[in-house]
Amino acid sequence: MKYFLILLFTAGMVACNSVDSKTTEEQAKAAMADSTRYTTIEWLDPVYKDLGKVPTGQNPEISWRFKNTGNKPLIIAEVRPGCGCTVADKPEAPIAPGKEGVIKATFNTKGQTVGTHDKSVTVLANTLGGVSHSLMFHVDITEK
8 A cells, every 4th residue: 555655646746747847828827817926038139130131932940049037937828920921939848047948930931022021929928027028030032
């Protein structure tokens, strides 16, 4: 019986740890709704990036590094590209205080007109001073 209880306890601990490694939608909503769980963020890369000239057909990748400068876990609840031509990824696990993370995006030039384009990615996070952060990039699409 003693060994069964130890095995049961260990299995429960492993299960709890695996759930905590990813932010669930419920955890993200709770963190966004409770200002006592807010933290601070520092963008290590400029929030505006100029990608320069990109030939049509290429799909440049953009990334923005950040650091959790607060004392609570930083939860990136959502990352919203400003258009269908941009796909963005967010960290799935909470970012511990003092640790760094990255937001990545890919811009699809297919179907885009030749010329300049300014695009955005909105990041929603449990951050003091505002939960919405705008990341932007500029690209000049050229003929192949």
